[in-house]
Amino acid sequence: MRVRAQDYQPDVRERLRMGAFISGAQYLRAQQLRALVRSEIDSALVKRDVLLAPATPIRRRRSASGRRLSATASPMCARR
Numbered sequence: 001m002r003v004r005a006q007d008y009q010p011d012v013r014e015r016l017r018m019g020a021f022i023s024g025a026q027y028l029r030a031q032q033l034r035a036l037v038r039s040e041i042d043s044a045l046v047k048r049d050v051l052l053a054p055a056t057p058i059r060r061r062r063s064a065s066g067r068r069l070s071a072t073a074s075p076m077c078a079r080r
Contacts, residue, residue, distance in 0.1 A: 005013060045051065 008016070
């Protein structure tokens with residue numbers, strides 16, 4: 001990459017630069033943890049028929065006083 005950096009797109013160059021700071025041992029450990037997490041999620045989902053999750057991220061709103069409101073604190077979700 002030092003000789004022919006122009007052959008790579010900017011996003012690829014950035015990823016290669018960031019990868020230079022990760023050791024092989026760290027990469028291996030991350031892959032092991034990834035497999036463990038995936039295994040645990042798969043085993044948890046075997047017992048379920050449906051997985052419900054929000055379709056879009058919901059950000060917390062702030063009141064006029066600056067206090068954080070819950071994600072459901074909107075006029076449409078207000079209890080009557």
